[in-house]
Amino acid sequence: MTEAPPPDVKRSPLHAVHEAAGASFTDFAGWLMPVRYSSDLAEHHAVRTAVGIFDISHMAEFLVEGADAAAYLDHALAGRLSAIAIGQAKYTLLLTEGGGIVDDLIVYRQGDERFLVVANAGNHDPALAEMQARVSGFEVVLTDLSDAIALIAVQGPVALAVLKATAGLAASGLDDLGYYRHLDGSFDGIPVHIARTGYTGEDGFELYIRTDAAVALWNALTAAGAPLGLVPAGLASRDTLRLEAGMPLYGHELGLDTFPEQAGLGRVVAVKKDEFVGKQAIEAGPGEDARVLVGLASEGKRAGRAGYAVYSGEKVVGEITSGALSPTLGHPIAMAYVDRAVSAVGTPLEIDVRGSRVAASVVSLPFYEREK
Amino acid sequence: MAAPEELKYTSEHEWVLVEGQVATVGITAYAAEKLGDIVYVDLPKVGSTIAAGKVVGEIESTKSVGELFAPVEGTVVEANEAVVASPELVNADPFGEGWLIKVEFAELPELLSLEQYTALTV
Numbered sequence: 001m002t003e004a005p006p007p008d009v010k011r012s013p014l015h016a017v018h019e020a021a022g023a024s025f026t027d028f029a030g031w032l033m034p035v036r037y038s039s040d041l042a043e044h045h046a047v048r049t050a051v052g053i054f055d056i057s058h059m060a061e062f063l064v065e066g067a068d069a070a071a072y073l074d075h076a077l078a079g080r081l082s083a084i085a086i087g088q089a090k091y092t093l094l095l096t097e098g099g100g101i102v103d104d105l106i107v108y109r110q111g112d113e114r115f116l117v118v119a120n121a122g123n124h125d126p127a128l129a130e131m132q133a134r135v136s137g138f139e140v141v142l143t144d145l146s147d148a149i150a151l152i153a154v155q156g157p158v159a160l161a162v163l164k165a166t167a168g169l170a171a172s173g174l175d176d177l178g179y180y181r182h183l184d185g186s187f188d189g190i191p192v193h194i195a196r197t198g199y200t201g202e203d204g205f206e207l208y209i210r211t212d213a214a215v216a217l218w219n220a221l222t223a224a225g226a227p228l229g230l231v232p233a234g235l236a237s238r239d240t241l242r243l244e245a246g247m248p249l250y251g252h253e254l255g256l257d258t259f260p261e262q263a264g265l266g267r268v269v270a271v272k273k274d275e276f277v278g279k280q281a282i283e284a285g286p287g288e289d290a291r292v293l294v295g296l297a298s299e300g301k302r303a304g305r306a307g308y309a310v311y312s313g314e315k316v317v318g319e320i321t322s323g324a325l326s327p328t329l330g331h332p333i334a335m336a337y338v339d340r341a342v343s344a345v346g347t348p349l350e351i352d353v354r355g356s357r358v359a360a361s362v363v364s365l366p367f368y369e370r371e372k
Numbered sequence: 373m374a375a376p377e378e379l380k381y382t383s384e385h386e387w388v389l390v391e392g393q394v395a396t397v398g399i400t401a402y403a404a405e406k407l408g409d410i411v412y413v414d415l416p417k418v419g420s421t422i423a424a425g426k427v428v429g430e431i432e433s434t435k436s437v438g439e440l441f442a443p444v445e446g447t448v449v450e451a452n453e454a455v456v457a458s459p460e461l462v463n464a465d466p467f468g469e470g471w472l473i474k475v476e477f478a479e480l481p482e483l484l485s486l487e488q489y490t491a492l493t494v
Contacts, residue, residue: 024405024406035408035435036408039408039409039463040408040409040433040434040435041409041411041434042409044434236408236434236435239435240434240435301411301412301432302412302414302432303412303432305436305437324434324435325411325412325432325434327434354430354437
């Protein structure tokens with residue numbers, strides 16, 4: 001419960017705005033970021049029913065440019081990035097030769113020879129190092145833009161209305177922008193990269209802008225959103241929102257010793273590509289005894305948390321990677337890696353919640369899906 | 373609700389209100405704020421004996437789990453059923469309606485003053 005952040009902690013370009021809004025901060029991946037402004041639950045519900053605004057400027061951004069940009073990404077990453085069109089985005093993975101996951105990424109194609117790669121803050125260094133190491137032989141330049149770009153997410157059913165009402169924000173085609181599509185807009189003449197992506201399970205947008213314009217954009221979005229119920233939302237609500245949406249979090253559901261298939265991300269790997277880093281290991285597979293990611297739901301209020309053991313009878317059959325009392329559903333939910341034999345939907349299991357057993361059953365992911 | 377300066381504190385972020393031989397125990401506003409929205413409270417049973425410094429209950433938020441340490445040795449004479457039913461009371465009024473247990477004790481251990489406790493939280 002100590003307040004003092006480490007002296008070398010990074011601060012978002014929006015830090016002063018968060019302080020003025022009364023945020024509590026947490027050290028997340030070396031960044032001092034808002035964990036909540038008022039109430040985790042209120043912020044969570046605002047995103048589900050109206051709209052929330054998140055500062056996720058800690059995320060890492062790498063620009064890939066050059067004649068071989070698409071071919072390089074096909075080699076370096078798990079997906080077939082050459083197949084996406086300009087204006088399209090793709091969720092993908094950076095794999096090790098051994099088939100483990102260095103990071104999960106979103107890649108935006110901004111031009112024939114230009115892609116923006118977004119990585120987790122906590123994986124900035126290893127992801128950049130791996131991507132740099134794979135440049136050899138390709139005519140491509142990899143540039144780290146992480147410190148130059150601020151990232152603001154506006155998430156919730158009325159997110160579109162907020163963007164449309166924001167003074168100074170010009171973005172033609174916003175109404176028709178599809179999920180996992182992006183466009184180039186501007187804010188008071190400054191370029192903004194606007195993507196219909198997010199990490200909450202709701203409709204929403206992510207806005208990339210240079211750091212010195214972040215405060216003005218945040219304030220304009222907040223002013224436009226206030227009449228629509230917009231609240232600033234912190235990382236605590238972001239975590240419960242993504243958990244309900246069944247979205248993995250690196251370091252919890254994903255890691256160097258996790259194969260994509262175990263995490264239910266087999267579809268993300270384009271195994272038919274002639275060549276990519278990790279292909280041989282992926283084809284060999286993780287082995288029959290490798291655990292797989294499932295959803296667990298239980299009754300009552302006591303949630304299983306990351307690290308808690310999952311039992312079938314007296315046998316430990318798995319371990320929870322993320323868990324919480326679901327604010328939307330009202331009962332505890334968790335994601336867990338369990339033995340394949342007990343991974344079928346409906347399988348009754350038990351969670352060891354600090355010494356007492358709580359009944360749980362395997363359910364399909366996601367726990368929550370918005371009405372479309 | 374007592375004024376914060378009339379209360380005693382522990383380094384585990386509990387407050388203690390001493391009235392005769394009964395100590396009312398709760399968690400501080402600082403602790404409640406750090407936990408976030410409290411969604412589940414598990415308290416010791418009325419009539420149970422508790423030993424100072426031992427974990428006797430749990431306070432769970434959406435984000436994490438906090439442990440309730442017994443600040444005194446004694447017998448639980450009352451547990452706040454209102455917070456069990458409505459855990460958000462701990463956030464809304466940590467020094468009042470959000471109290472947790474009342475403990476009858478024989479001897480009060482050394483506890484912190486407001487000033488000493490506040491020094492731990494900055």
